[in-house]
Amino acid sequence: xxxxxxxxxxxxxxxxxxxxxxxxxxxxxxxxxxxxxxxxxxxxxxxxxxxxxxxxxxxxxxxxxxxxxxxxxxxxxxxxxxxxxxxxxxxxxxxxxxxxxxxxxxxxxxxxxxxxxxxxxxxxxxxxxxxxxxxxxxxxxxxxxxxxxxxxxxxxxxxxxxxxxxxxxxxxxxxxxxxxxxxxxxxxxxxxxxxxxxxxxxxxxxxxxxxxxxxxxxxxxxxxxxxxxxxxxxxxxxxxxxxxxxxxxxxxxxxxxxxxxxxxxxxxxxxxxxxxxxxxxxxxxxxxxxxxxxxxxxxxxxxxxxxxxxxxxxxxxxxxxxxxxxxxxxxxxxxxxxxxxxxxxxxxxxxxxxxxxxxxxxxxxxxxxx
Ligand SMILES: NC(=O)c1ccc[n+]([C@@H]2O[C@H](COP(=O)([O-])OP(=O)(O)OC[C@H]3O[C@@H](n4cnc5c(N)ncnc54)[C@H](O)[C@@H]3O)[C@@H](O)[C@H]2O)c1
Numbered sequence: 001x002x003x004x005x006x007x008x009x010x011x012x013x014x015x016x017x018x019x020x021x022x023x024x025x026x027x028x029x030x031x032x033x034x035x036x037x038x039x040x041x042x043x044x045x046x047x048x049x050x051x052x053x054x055x056x057x058x059x060x061x062x063x064x065x066x067x068x069x070x071x072x073x074x075x076x077x078x079x080x081x082x083x084x085x086x087x088x089x090x091x092x093x094x095x096x097x098x099x100x101x102x103x104x105x106x107x108x109x110x111x112x113x114x115x116x117x118x119x120x121x122x123x124x125x126x127x128x129x130x131x132x133x134x135x136x137x138x139x140x141x142x143x144x145x146x147x148x149x150x151x152x153x154x155x156x157x158x159x160x161x162x163x164x165x166x167x168x169x170x171x172x173x174x175x176x177x178x179x180x181x182x183x184x185x186x187x188x189x190x191x192x193x194x195x196x197x198x199x200x201x202x203x204x205x206x207x208x209x210x211x212x213x214x215x216x217x218x219x220x221x222x223x224x225x226x227x228x229x230x231x232x233x234x235x236x237x238x239x240x241x242x243x244x245x246x247x248x249x250x251x252x253x254x255x256x257x258x259x260x261x262x263x264x265x266x267x268x269x270x271x272x273x274x275x276x277x278x279x280x281x282x283x284x285x286x287x288x289x290x291x292x293x294x295x296x297x298x299x300x301x302x303x304x305x306x307x308x309x310x311x312x313x314x315x316x317x318x319x320x321x322x323x324x325x326x327x328x329x330x331x332x333x334x335x336x337x338x339x340x341x342x343x344x345x346x347x348x349x350x351x352x353x354x355x356x357x358x359x360x361x362x363x364x365x366x367x368x369x370x
Contacts, residue, residue, distance in 0.1 A: 004068025014042025027054030087111030120341035138182025161191030
């Protein structure tokens with residue numbers, strides 16, 4: 001199969017769909033890979049390095065969209081990209097369609113087969129292609145919070161870990177999945193006072209075991225969210241209902257009862273955000289203030305550390321990408337975990353939760369296949 005890797009075009013997105021190491025694996029498996037000129041510049045991977053890994057270098061993205069049988073990216077396609085996609089071309093990337101009807105309709109119109117990293121599953125009920133970026137985003141969330149808490153940035157002027165004799169920051173993490181766990185681990189490591197809220201009791205038990213009393217756990221209800229948010233210096237939004245828009249757990253009205261200069265880091269912004277006042281921001285201008293509360297809502301946080309992120313992502317996507325390259329669409333039909341990743345196929349929305357979130361018709365794979 002001919003695999004194409006365009007350069008990412010979203011603002012401050014420096015990750016790349018395939019690293020040179022991953023290209024070597026595709027080439028070793030008998031595939032051809034074409035990479036856009038400078039696609040790896042953000043991670044220090046030169047065109048020469050890609051050539052040595054066996055890739056061909058294309059002068060621009062249009063060459064890749066015109067020829068590749070499978071396009072491997074990182075971020076959801078932008079309008080200029082989705083209009084170039086074709087029927088039966090496989091798109092393998094993050095999509096986050098639930099809050100993005102325009103992109104969903106664009107992909108449906110193209111006729112392409114779009115597999116979303118974020119809904120591919122594993123045998124343990126996890127999301128293996130979301131997990132590595134969630135690990136990165138969770139850890140970065142605490143760095144972002146630390147920066148925003150500084151007085152010159154509008155924050156309370158608080159050092160996360162405090163110093164001996166002075167209390168540390170109170171950090172509340174809503175959603176104790178991968179993002180939440182890694183955020184809590186970093187925050188606890190810095191010496192913060194950390195509470196994780198989750199609506200899954202089994203998950204709270206696991207977290208309790210994992211942190212051995214170093215982090216408090218609380219069952220998430222309207223009352224506990226309110227109580228914890230009002231007392232927090234930092235609130236990390238890390239909830240996920242797979243394929244759906246994030247539930248709004250913190251309303252605008254609640255902000256007036258929060259501490260002035262407190263910081264919200266809404267990591268779930270890529271699914272619409274779990275704070276009513278969240279709107280997506282970029283690394284170029286990551287924060288804004290509402291009612292005295294600093295909001296950090298960067299939708300592609302791992303893009304800030306593209307070297308770590310590209311390698312972490314490729315480690316996870318490689319086996320699925322190789323299966324698609326080896327078997328084409330048959331890999332989706334054969335493998336229930338790849339099938340869970342199928343969001344759009346030949347003009348149909350094939351992921352039930354995504355279709356429901358968008359209020360558009362859902363088509364099970366059998367009908368879509370026809
Ligand atoms: N902004 C970014 O750059 C970035 C990067 C990576 C991930 N994310 C996003 O972060 C979010 C979390 O991802 P994850 O990998 O940790 O997901 P996950 O599935 O591992 O964890 C989500 C957790 O949220 C909990 N949850 C669901 N509803 C809840 C509620 N009402 N109250 C409390 N907890 C609730 C679930 O029980 C689960 O434990 C997702 O939206 C993901 O797309 C964003």
